[in-house]
Amino acid sequence: MERIEVLKTYKIFIGGQFPRTESGRYYPLKLKNNMTVNVSLSSRKDFRNSVVAARSAFNGWSTRAAFNRGQIIYRIAEMLEGRKEQFLEELKQLGYSVASAKKEIEQSIDRLVYYAGWCDKYQQLLSTVNPVASSHFNFSVPEPMGVVAIMADESTALLGLVSVIAPCIAGGNTCIVLASESKPTCAITFAEVIATSDVPGGVVNIVTGNRKELHAHFSSHMDVNAVINCNSEKEFNKTIGENASLNVKRVFTWNKNWADETEQGPYFITDLQEIKTTWHPIENIGVSGIKY
Amino acid sequence: MSYDFKHSPAIDQVGIEERVARFNTRSIKKGTKVQGLKLALNMIDLTTLEGKDTEGKVKQMCYKAIHPHIAMPDLPTTAAVCVYPTMVKTAKDALKGSQVKVASVSTAFPSGNSTMQIKLLDTKFALDNGANEIDMVISRGEFLKGNYNFVFDEIASIKDLCKKYEARLKVIFETGEISTLDNVRRASDIAIYAGADFIKTSTGKIGVAATMPVTLVMLDAIKDYYIKTGIMVGMKPAGGISTAKSALQYLVMLHETLGNAWLDNKWFRFGASSLANDLILQLEKEARGVYFSKDYISVD
Numbered sequence: 001m002e003r004i005e006v007l008k009t010y011k012i013f014i015g016g017q018f019p020r021t022e023s024g025r026y027y028p029l030k031l032k033n034n035m036t037v038n039v040s041l042s043s044r045k046d047f048r049n050s051v052v053a054a055r056s057a058f059n060g061w062s063t064r065a066a067f068n069r070g071q072i073i074y075r076i077a078e079m080l081e082g083r084k085e086q087f088l089e090e091l092k093q094l095g096y097s098v099a100s101a102k103k104e105i106e107q108s109i110d111r112l113v114y115y116a117g118w119c120d121k122y123q124q125l126l127s128t129v130n131p132v133a134s135s136h137f138n139f140s141v142p143e144p145m146g147v148v149a150i151m152a153d154e155s156t157a158l159l160g161l162v163s164v165i166a167p168c169i170a171g172g173n174t175c176i177v178l179a180s181e182s183k184p185t186c187a188i189t190f191a192e193v194i195a196t197s198d199v200p201g202g203v204v205n206i207v208t209g210n211r212k213e214l215h216a217h218f219s220s221h222m223d224v225n226a227v228i229n230c231n232s233e234k235e236f237n238k239t240i241g242e243n244a245s246l247n248v249k250r251v252f253t254w255n256k257n258w259a260d261e262t263e264q265g266p267y268f269i270t271d272l273q274e275i276k277t278t279w280h281p282i283e284n285i286g287v288s289g290i291k292y
Numbered sequence: 293m294s295y296d297f298k299h300s301p302a303i304d305q306v307g308i309e310e311r312v313a314r315f316n317t318r319s320i321k322k323g324t325k326v327q328g329l330k331l332a333l334n335m336i337d338l339t340t341l342e343g344k345d346t347e348g349k350v351k352q353m354c355y356k357a358i359h360p361h362i363a364m365p366d367l368p369t370t371a372a373v374c375v376y377p378t379m380v381k382t383a384k385d386a387l388k389g390s391q392v393k394v395a396s397v398s399t400a401f402p403s404g405n406s407t408m409q410i411k412l413l414d415t416k417f418a419l420d421n422g423a424n425e426i427d428m429v430i431s432r433g434e435f436l437k438g439n440y441n442f443v444f445d446e447i448a449s450i451k452d453l454c455k456k457y458e459a460r461l462k463v464i465f466e467t468g469e470i471s472t473l474d475n476v477r478r479a480s481d482i483a484i485y486a487g488a489d490f491i492k493t494s495t496g497k498i499g500v501a502a503t504m505p506v507t508l509v510m511l512d513a514i515k516d517y518y519i520k521t522g523i524m525v526g527m528k529p530a531g532g533i534s535t536a537k538s539a540l541q542y543l544v545m546l547h548e549t550l551g552n553a554w555l556d557n558k559w560f561r562f563g564a565s566s567l568a569n570d571l572i573l574q575l576e577k578e579a580r581g582v583y584f585s586k587d588y589i590s591v592d
Contacts, residue, residue, distance in 0.1 A: 055586075222587075223583045
């Protein structure tokens, strides 16, 4: 008898687990091999659950040693490397050519390694000792913003996703990412990679669904500290900006060509950092008498 | 009234679990939800029972009990605060002029491993300092040995003491330690017949705290007693209830098991600390239409 292949149910990724959407809604996605995937059409409640998960993971993740965060993000790269074949197949089903799929996977892996390296270094570049006209040692350091809600790039399946998650979590934030609506399957498989890379549950949450439906919720939730749309959608971005004013969220439009090697760097990390300045009373600094 | 505790009804665990699952499918929205959330807030025994408790912490908690959320001045207060006997006086002073009651744990909480004499002194100390309610623990060791008379007698003697002060008595079983639902039912019967005003699931000090199946068994015991005698007994699940959603599920269960008469903080309490803030989160969400953040609520 011919064996029937066991196909994967693409669910969503919240708090380190793979629940179905709370709404019970799906949208069909036709693949190149003529199979149809039922992709979760996440609701605002799924988003809300993700925010709860991200918030509770934030304290543990942001207080982890920066070096350890780097190790974990490197681990994601390792896991992704080991699953190249699976991603290649999935990207092909989403309409990628073999060459472009290969390139996207490799760039994604490299990008993870790149940001893994930055984890314990951006602080040194961004921190400052400030000159003040009083007997204080005055210094500024970056601190993670908190929970970041991201609407990922629509045009790529994997690279756009990795390019925003990596700098976000490298800086100690936790995030909720809405995957590309037309290319969502890879995002869920990437969630499996994250789930097996010692990333604590809730640090990265991935939902699939519709930006038109969700962008208002992404931007209005009071427990979200920053919101990023990686797509240039004037109307959505206007609503996002208005809603974000409710709790003065940081708003970014990262509408980038992620395949471009220049679209990576420490400033993607520091966009999602707040600067904390400390005034520390002292008598004098050093014997040279320099006043910082 | 005589009652043989060896013959408490046996519990059908599967039946209880299925019944609980049914309660959890009820959907409560909009105005009803707001009403439920406010009721739950009004039923909380805001609790701090830690070795590191200080007068400052207790005062702060008492303030929170009276003013759960400054931005919503119309919210009800919590039912009571629940503290160690040494903190009763502090709490009593801090709550002066409010409706909020002071509950004190006693009888060598949380283990209950002490002599009867010390348990009585412990309780008397709390009552002398003005506690309105006493949360006692039973001797789980004696209970598990089958020494039911011992447990009955200790509850009855603490009850006698409480009566003199017109204080209400809550009896904690620590259901995580007596483990089976049959035992929970038996402990409920013992406590109710010995004069408990409330029966309470847990101390909050061990891993397994209040669960819905355990609470349902206890509610059934209350119901049977009420049918038999016409006397109402209160219920207090404690520990592990931290979300508004689960609080509403408990209220549904309460309503469908005991009816409207029990939907009042005279007859039902939640022993919790972080639940209050989650209720406030949901109330703010209902009022604003967007999800709210704990950044704007006082810490618990």
